[in-house]
Amino acid sequence: MTTYNLALIGFGGVNRALAELIRDEPGRFASLGFELRVVAITDLAFGSLVQGDGIDLASVLAMPRGSSFEGLPGGSPDPRNEDVIRNSPADVVVEATFTSPIDGEPAVSHVKWAIESGKHVVTTNKGPVALRGQELSTLAAENGVRFEYEGAVMSGTPVIRLAQKMLGGLELNAVQGILNGTSNYVLGRMEAGLGLDEAISEAQDLGFAEADPTADIGGSDVRLKVAILANELLDANIRPSDVETTGIQDITSDDVAQALAGGLRWKLIGEVRREDDGSIAATVQPVALPAGHPLAGISGATNAVSFTTDLLGAVTVSGPGAGRVETAYALISDIIAVDEFVQGAVRA
Amino acid sequence: MTTYNLALIGFGGVNRALAELIRDEPGRFASLGFELRVVAITDLAFGSLVQGDGIDLASVLAMPRGSSFEGLPGGSPDPRNEDVIRNSPADVVVEATFTSPIDGEPAVSHVKWAIESGKHVVTTNKGPVALRGQELSTLAAENGVRFEYEGAVMSGTPVIRLAQKMLGGLELNAVQGILNGTSNYVLGRMEAGLGLDEAISEAQDLGFAEADPTADIGGSDVRLKVAILANELLDANIRPSDVETTGIQDITSDDVAQALAGGLRWKLIGEVRREDDGSIAATVQPVALPAGHPLAGISGATNAVSFTTDLLGAVTVSGPGAGRVETAYALISDIIAVDEFVQGAVRA
Structure with a gap:
């Protein structure tokens, strides 16, 4: 069985969830035909840890926040990201640091260092994909490695790969x-009668919304994802700033009630469309959808993407768009794609 | 570029739609890396036609119903299915005859003859897959050919292949x-106030429903698809007759109105579930779904499948479940899978 050595860059919720799965469920990976071994971890808080024969995940997962890898064999109080990414004996770099919506850093550099040193990269980070996706994909191809990022759009729910692999031969x-x-x-809670602020507070209490909900409510989170979908699936070459963006901050309870009474449901819709002249229009805006629209029935915190195709009409996939385990699964699906690439290269 | 020679078994709506795409849009296939050439057609009404250097599709598509292939070079008034399937120079047999829900014939024999003579088979026919799927898949593997049948469940909307390829590493x-x-x-029209019979008549007028709507309304169509999903995706070994089946014939307008008032929507649900003891339960029955259920918002004639997984929870795909072009696309997606197999074998 093939063993892939992983370097986990960032040791927050998502990479911890992946580490827990590797610790607890080797059978899940064995059934896929490979074994995963974590040989390096870096994190702003913990520092860095490199152990070529495999880190004991049970021990590091048990370390309380506030402690440091310093003092462990191969440990350092500093993240040493560049050194670890370039020089650790990893085959695959698992990038799950935070997203900067301005320049995608430090994730963009992490991805570059990995590719330049001949390592595959999997990431759940929107930033590098939305801002520098095509450049990084080209760099990966030049270096003979994979750059996979299924989790950048809808966590583990397949979207990019679904469009690329399951809709072959269709015009999108x-x-x-x-x-x-x-x-x-x-928006769903506003349909149930809550005001916007009240609904946001409730979402914060339930842990859906950040303390600062601006990126969610104002549409800038969706904007990054629209840029990714435009570039990956419709061969556009746009930046997030090219996406005309309006959030839901000005939608009132009255708007919602009035729409409902007319059989319509307000949704925040990110959209990419190929116009008749071949140009690409990309928008984020609230839209009052009729009941028969494939996205009208998507309720709660569920995410969904609807593909408009020439032969099939609308094909829609819905599922979770967040969550630490759900997002860790995106990394697993990316590693499966890396494995297919590696096995294909071995056969060829 | 690879050329695949096709034998079209059955020349009704679906295979005619495929032939039209091959005639009109060679670029669609070229972009997939192959060319399709039809070298044989058989049909109960037209008879059979075998032309090894490629049939002129424009001519045969222009032939009116009631005419015959007799008199054309390589033509016969008889379908000669076995001879054509076994001996024509086809690489891929495209089986799109009618489904017998009792024994799957004649499609089962068509598939067997093709596999035994070393040809790949793609089909949109529920019968052979629901009734003899595992036996035929084993036979195909033994003969080194592919047996692909994505269209047997939801026409061109990816379901079987989506579960197998996009949900790897998840427990389903x-x-x-x-x-x-x-x-x-x-059921949707009953929510709008129509009675059952009235709604069925409307569906017939619109061309959704057959003259005899028993298989649709009574659940036996869904039963075949549930058997396929159970066997393909949950490794069950069941027959359609093992699926406990109740249709919507006894759902009244009152039932529908009462449910709606309580926020529930009646849907005819086909379900396969792995019970705690590992056994498989398969049912078809009307269920009043709460608004938040992933299938509650599926409206009109749209179909959908929701996969319950361990790490992602529910992932749902919706799209067309019928239509001649939509179903022809299923055949294209199957031919793509055949091509991947062939190219993989070439590389190895």
Whole structure:
């Protein structure tokens, strides 16, 4: 069985969830035909740890926040990201740090260092994909490694790979999505009679919404995902700033009630469309959808993407768009894609 | 570029739609890396036609119903299915005859003859898959050919392949679906105030429902699809007759109105579930779904399948479940799978 050595960059919720799965369920990976071994971890808080024969995940997962890898064999109080990414004996770099919506850093550099040193990269980080996706994909191809990022759009729910692998031979004319669970939850609660602020507070209490909900409510989170979908699936070459973006902050309880009475449901829709002249239009805006629209029935914090195709019409996939385990699964699906690439190269 | 020679078995709506795409859009296939050439057609009405250097599709598509292939070079007034399937120079047999829900014939024999003579088979026919799927898949593996049947469940909307390729590494605990467009349309119209018979008549007028709507309304169409999902995706070994089946014939307008008032929507649900003891429960029955259920919002004649997984929870795909072009696309997706197999074998 093939063993892939992983370097986990960032040791927050998502990479911890992946580490827990590797610790607890080797059989899950064995059934896929490979074994995963974590040989390096870096984190702003913990520092870095490199152990070529495999880190004892039970021990590091038990370390309380506030402690440090310093003092462990191969440990350092500093993250040493560049050194670890370039020089650790990892085959696959698992990038799950935070997203900067401005320049995608430090994730963009992490991805580059990995690719330049001949390592595959899997990431759940929207930033590098939305802002520098094509450049990084080209760099990966030049270096003979994979750059996979299924989790950047809808956590583990397949979207990018589904469109690429399951809709082959179809012309894709538009992609519409409910790509932010918080705003969808808030709109649903407004349909139940809550005001916008009240609904946001409730979402915060339930842990859906950030303390600062601006990116969710104002549409900038969806904007990054729309840029990814436009570039990956409709061969556009756009930046997030090219996506005309309006959030749900000005939707009132009256708007919602009036729409409902007319059989319509307000949703925050991210959309990419190929116009008749071949140009690409990309928007984020609240839309009052009729009941028969494939996205009208998507409720709660669920996310969904609807693909408009020439032969099939609308094909829609819905599922979770967040969550630490759900997002860790995106990394697993990316590692499966890396494995297919590696096995294909071995056969060839 | 690879050329695949096709034998079209049955020249009704679906295979005619495929032939039209091959005639009109060679670029669609070229972009997939192959060319399709039809070298044989058989049909109960037209007879059979074998032309090894490629049939002129424009001519045969222009032939009116009631005419015959007799008199054309390589033509015969008889379908000669066995001879054509075994001896024509086809690489891929495209089986799109009618489904017998009792024994799957004549499609089962068509598939066997093709596999035994070393040809790949793609089909949109529920019968052979629901009744003899595992036996035929084993036979195909033994003969080094592919047996592909994505269209047997939801026409071109990816379901079987999506579960197998996009949900790798997940434990699939249940599959629930809205797998019959007619009954879903009828239930929706009953929500709008029509009676059952009235809604069925409307569906017939619109061309959704057959003259005899028993298989749609009584659940036996869904039963075949549930058997396929159970065997393919949950490794069950069941026959359609093992699926406990109740249709929507006894759902009244009162039932529908009462449910709606309570926020529930009646849907005809096909379901396969792995019970705690490992056994498989398979049912078809009307269920009043709460608004938040992933299948509650599936409206009109749309079909959908919701996969219950361990790490992602529910992932749902919806799209068309019928239509000649939509079903022809299923055949294209199957031919893509054949091509991947062939190219993989070439590399190895």
